[in-house]
Amino acid sequence: MRVRIDPRAEQQFFRALLWLLTGVTIFILFFIIFYVLKKGLPVVSLEFLTKNPVEMGKAGGIFSTILGTGALTLLAILIASPLGIGSAIYLTEYTRENWVTRVIRFGSECLAGIPSIIFGLFGFIFFVVKLGLGWSLLSGGLTLAFMILPTIIRTSEEAIRSVPYCYREVSFSLGGTRWQTVTRVVLPSALPGIATGIMLGIGRSIGETAAVIFTAGSSLHIPTSLFSSSRTMSVHFYILAREGISMSKAYGTAAVLIVAILAINIVAYTLMNRFMRKYC
Amino acid sequence: MEKTVIRAKEFSHFFGSAPALKRISLEIFENEIFGIIGPAGSGKSTFLRALNRLNDLIPGSRTEGMLEIRGRDVNAPGISVVELRRRLGMVFATPVPLPRSIFENVAFGARLAGEKSRGRLTELVADCLKKTALWEEVMDRLDSSALKLSGGQQQRLCLARILALKPEFILLDEPTSGLDPISTMKIEETLRKFRSEYTIILVTNNTKQAARVADRTAFFLDGELVEAERTDKVFSAPSDKRTNDYISGKFG
Numbered sequence: 001m002r003v004r005i006d007p008r009a010e011q012q013f014f015r016a017l018l019w020l021l022t023g024v025t026i027f028i029l030f031f032i033i034f035y036v037l038k039k040g041l042p043v044v045s046l047e048f049l050t051k052n053p054v055e056m057g058k059a060g061g062i063f064s065t066i067l068g069t070g071a072l073t074l075l076a077i078l079i080a081s082p083l084g085i086g087s088a089i090y091l092t093e094y095t096r097e098n099w100v101t102r103v104i105r106f107g108s109e110c111l112a113g114i115p116s117i118i119f120g121l122f123g124f125i126f127f128v129v130k131l132g133l134g135w136s137l138l139s140g141g142l143t144l145a146f147m148i149l150p151t152i153i154r155t156s157e158e159a160i161r162s163v164p165y166c167y168r169e170v171s172f173s174l175g176g177t178r179w180q181t182v183t184r185v186v187l188p189s190a191l192p193g194i195a196t197g198i199m200l201g202i203g204r205s206i207g208e209t210a211a212v213i214f215t216a217g218s219s220l221h222i223p224t225s226l227f228s229s230s231r232t233m234s235v236h237f238y239i240l241a242r243e244g245i246s247m248s249k250a251y252g253t254a255a256v257l258i259v260a261i262l263a264i265n266i267v268a269y270t271l272m273n274r275f276m277r278k279y280c
Numbered sequence: 281m282e283k284t285v286i287r288a289k290e291f292s293h294f295f296g297s298a299p300a301l302k303r304i305s306l307e308i309f310e311n312e313i314f315g316i317i318g319p320a321g322s323g324k325s326t327f328l329r330a331l332n333r334l335n336d337l338i339p340g341s342r343t344e345g346m347l348e349i350r351g352r353d354v355n356a357p358g359i360s361v362v363e364l365r366r367r368l369g370m371v372f373a374t375p376v377p378l379p380r381s382i383f384e385n386v387a388f389g390a391r392l393a394g395e396k397s398r399g400r401l402t403e404l405v406a407d408c409l410k411k412t413a414l415w416e417e418v419m420d421r422l423d424s425s426a427l428k429l430s431g432g433q434q435q436r437l438c439l440a441r442i443l444a445l446k447p448e449f450i451l452l453d454e455p456t457s458g459l460d461p462i463s464t465m466k467i468e469e470t471l472r473k474f475r476s477e478y479t480i481i482l483v484t485n486n487t488k489q490a491a492r493v494a495d496r497t498a499f500f501l502d503g504e505l506v507e508a509e510r511t512d513k514v515f516s517a518p519s520d521k522r523t524n525d526y527i528s529g530k531f532g
């Protein structure tokens with residue numbers, strides 16, 4: 001005889017189970033953030049943020065690494081966004097599904113799965129050595145751009161695809177060309193999704209270590225041009241911790257990094273919400 | 281004497297190898313409301329979308345025979361599709377306001393055509409909204425989202441949006457299928473008023489609507505034109521038994 005389970009008991013059981021799973025996830029997340037902030041925040045001061053590292057980072061602040069992180073991330077986004085959004089527009093609006101699009105998509109998926117250290121190695125061999133760009137913001141930015149490109153393509157493609165087909169029909173029926181339809185109807189509606197992809201890209205670049213240590217180098221000087229070598233916060237953290245230079249400065253750097261990522265996400269979501277609420 | 285503005289001669293439309301329209305021959309006169317009735321899948325919408333070549337968007341779309349607007353084949357190689365579509369404004373079954381303000385929705389077509397003068401756009405938008413009897417209802421909130429309007433208002437907005445193109449023809453694809461009777465009535469009233477200025481082709485799944493507003497009515501079935509006659513004749517003495525069966529509700 002089959003055992004009958006009371007539907008209400010079943011409901012309660014799974015509710016509790018799912019609650020528990022969610023709870024564990026959130027707990028781990030908050031624990032990590034809390035732990036790093038607790039260790040790191042006491043080190044953070046105005047001086048820490050605005051002074052350059054002294055004695056390899058044993059003393060002083062992390063100003064040049066904040067600049068380096070910002071510059072590299074900005075560069076990566078500026079390079080990857082037009083490439084990624086352009087590819088996504090081509091794949092969704094300008095061509096029909098065929099073997100070419102499948103090859104492009106497959107290639108981009110593979111690219112997304114490659115470990116960042118491989119990108120770092122490639123960037124070192126290709127940009128730093130072969131193209132002679134040296135350890136520089138440019139080499140690092142290009143490497144990061146290629147690393148985050150698949151994410152931006154993928155999210156942009158999905159965002160563009162989710163724009164209702166009838167919007168395109170309306171635009172075409174009103175005498176819109178394909179380009180007008182894409183720029184005035186499709187992209188504005190897809191913008192929140194595309195922005196999410198760019199945010200993910202920023203998140204990946206800002207915390208990336210392996211791909212930049214080989215390409216942007218680890219100079220502690222303030223970068224002055226695209227060809228300056230520079231150190232990012234995550235690389236700084238890695239070197240401080242691995243070389244045992246200063247654990248407290250390392251945690252300070254990590255805390256700043258985490259707060260920066262949180263702040264960027266909060267600002268982005270606020271902007272996006274404001275944008276969405278206007279007409280949707 | 282009626283002037284023929286649209287003429288189909290042995291016109292067929294295929295999607296892949298399947299014909300959606302089979303050798304249609306008909307004429308549509310200037311300034312009439314031409315109703316098209318028929319069950320789902322009978323090719324009504326395909327015919328409408330063949331006129332403004334919106335079918336081009338569907339992969340494998342192909343035509344045979346001739347479809348002329350004012351003596352020019354719409355599928356001729358030299359035809360500018362963009363220009364063609366501006367001459368034939370189209371309203372869809374579900375109201376599709378773009379996620380923009382009411383103002384920007386109506387101004388959209390003009391903006392696509394390159395109009396930038398705020399003054400001219402303001403005038404145009406007001407004019408079109410008045411023609412669709414929407415002005416009184418929205419004049420104080422032109423900048424709020426068009427998505428906040430009711431279904432009936434949205435459909436009248438879509439109508440205003442195509443008027444802004446200054447089209448010669450208005451194509452309506454079951455424009456009231458999702459609307460309540462009062463909104464439907466308002467749209468039908470507007471259409472009757474439009475007859476003096478535009479030639480209107482009204483595809484409808486509601487035979488009574490064709491009886492109410494169309495001057496002539498065509499009955500499509502399985503991609504074929506069964507008959508096209510004066511509306512009173514179609515509804516009182518159809519020449520084909522299938523027409524009679526459809527309008528009396530035996531199938532459909």
